[in-house]
Amino acid sequence: MTTPAPELIARFSQIVGPAHALTEAADIEPYLIENRGLYRGRTVLVLKPGSTEDVSAILKLASETKTPIVPAGGRTGHVGGHVPREDGADIVLSLERMDRIRSINAAGGYLIADGGAILADVQKAADEVDRLFPLSLGSEGSARIGGNLSTNAGGTAVLAYGNMRALCLGLEVVLPTGEIWNGLRSLKKDNTGYDLRDLFIGAEGTLGIITGAVLKLFPKPRGHQVAFAAVETPEKALDLFNLASNRCASALTGFEFMARMVFDFTVKHTEGARDPLATKYPWYTLIDVSTSDSQQTADQMLEALLEEAFEAGLVEDAVIAKSQGEIDELWHMRNTMSEAQKPEGGSIKHDVSVPVSDIPAFLHEADAAVMNAVPGARICAFGHLGDGNIHYNISQPEGADKAEFMGRWGEVNKLVHAIVLSHGGSISAEHGIGRLKRDELAEIREPIEIDLMQRIKHAFDPAGIMNPDKVLKSRG
């Protein structure tokens, strides 16, 4: 395909006004890249609509002229979903100006936000009316709600509150044709026809553009406590999780784990991070509980859990946070783990899930396969144990050539994903498919599944203009 002609650029620009249509290379630059440096696209135009009607007008014109559109939110995605293709034919549509909290209903337990609202702003708006919006992830200061929904974002609170899909009651979507679907419902129960909402959630902007959303709010917990506990093996980490799950049930609001390697990197490279334990251990867990009645209940629950875990021989050593500052410190360490790998050179990433009970087996098998293929590799496994979700990241061997190591990305992915699939797992637990895993998805899934997705894509986007070549390969 070719880049849009100047007169077409002018027609698109007119919709949003010249101040909101970027055409200068320097202005466009931030929209061409993603944070891991895996993709670099090209475009001649970035549009910043100010309203749902603007988005509608843009997509109407795009459909008529068969101009491909790539939607962009906070651009914090990990799979190249928001990056335009290399041929320069795509126009980028950024939601960044549509960043309002439209309304908030504390008693009703919901708020309505623009698709471009920043996640941290939504959390803050909920907090101001004494409610909790639980989605929590490292990039929450820049990630935007439309992107969180389009990728069905996960994060650290999924165990208790579910992922973004579970936190959304209704949507407003502009369809590829420019038509507007107003599904901004705020009902807890509504069984009236096909579930269009969940079809748009996780579709990575290939079926339409999410311009607004009704998000669920929760009562704020009155007690919150965090423990950091060392364990000897992944098996013991799993046993500890099962114990915590049985004892705390829905009060267990987080159960993270991390290998010693990535913990060491974090202590070394993250400002203010420190090892809270006196001795070093092979594995660590972070246990987060939130209780509805009082702080005392949270403290007692966690103390009783650790006591039982020590008696059962599951835990080597542990600390309970003594202040909100210490809680924040422990979570900050966990949230900066991916970042802390950077000074150690290249990292080949996996965002995988297996049934929770298969985590130890997966780790043993994957470690063996990776160490065999890349001797000296430094395996930085960490993640959301309670969700079966492992960020299985592999830092290059010390002193290795970074480019050469990163050149083995596909080969190492293949090794690890084969083990994931042998456990009935997922090759993308929470980051989505985008460009990065599109071809692999088509390989690992039965043809009927890909075919059903293609049929939906074609039914919603007959002109094939919505974020083409993401998730699915464009037809013809």
Place this chain on the structure above:
Amino acid sequence: MTTPAPELIARFSQIVGPAHALTEAADIEPYLIENRGLYRGRTVLVLKPGSTEDVSAILKLASETKTPIVPAGGRTGHVGGHVPREDGADIVLSLERMDRIRSINAAGGYLIADGGAILADVQKAADEVDRLFPLSLGSEGSARIGGNLSTNAGGTAVLAYGNMRALCLGLEVVLPTGEIWNGLRSLKKDNTGYDLRDLFIGAEGTLGIITGAVLKLFPKPRGHQVAFAAVETPEKALDLFNLASNRCASALTGFEFMARMVFDFTVKHTEGARDPLATKYPWYTLIDVSTSDSQQTADQMLEALLEEAFEAGLVEDAVIAKSQGEIDELWHMRNTMSEAQKPEGGSIKHDVSVPVSDIPAFLHEADAAVMNAVPGARICAFGHLGDGNIHYNISQPEGADKAEFMGRWGEVNKLVHAIVLSHGGSISAEHGIGRLKRDELAEIREPIEIDLMQRIKHAFDPAGIMNPDKVLKSRG
């Protein structure tokens, strides 16, 4: 359309074997009706496949010969979704022989069941491995999992655990073409393409037949307690719910409410039912809490809640159950409310939802409108207050002619649904659309929404054979 020819009946029957192909009128009779007597269909053949492969072969032949198929589970639905059409062209496919629990993984937190497994059997299987499958509804002894999924069933545990959609991890579906989609995944997190699972859930058998499902299991609560509390007004019931929600958070596992009228019917007609309070009040609530740690916590939580509610003037009188027997008694009363209306004559039903905060306003407006239209009507409002879901049922005036009263079903629906819609509510909170609300849905929704559903239907079922004329009107 015409009834299938004898040679076609023979071909279909051969797939399942003559013992499992019903053609005698007496055998077929139970498949032609639904429990409210609103519809009576006709068919010449009921097929009882024994395996997913059988179902596949049936749908393949049906697609080739354009023979309409109506799937049937426990046939407990309320909207005519499982009833064949009157012209006798439809063949009924019953899942009743496919009723196994295929496997159970307590540590992994899931089980896999056939589409025809009975809900109570699933609950029992979970219980036997010390886990909870929380879906709970009046018809659980006969309702089947495939139907629970196809209608996205709700019930009394939605407040804490969500509806059926939230309780399902994966599906096996036979598509209208006979192709089998194996989506039996048991992962908590899996962001790999469009959400096909949620598209089949709630589609009422119009996009394919659910033959298997992976269902989530939960740790069993260690404490459980129920209170029955009288309140003066719907406003106070709502205030009490908000207080309970703040104090108990995720430990609040049920919050039901009922008008005096339907409570009186229940005490009168349900065996063993009795009024636990000494005086009569206009409204009642049933408050259910489940705690993860101990029975003591549940007891204390409920006592503290009621104490605070009394002090705030929200509650007139209340009792806390003194034994498991009393807990069961209170829930049995709630679960038999719909049944208890039957001896009182005809009942015009509504299964609606509004935002929780709008419940009092809805009740006042609807009561006024109904009493104006049908003087002497006995309004039996009850339901899941915490979900915003009201079963707004209207028993005929005493001594009125039942047929004449029931003849006003559409007229009264229209009145009530207009008020529901003015509050942004749903005309089907948990029972689905089926035949009953199909035309009304097309009227109240924007054309784009119905069009998107039609596009999906056509993409999945181009021959138009899957449960035709349910949810959506058949094209052409």
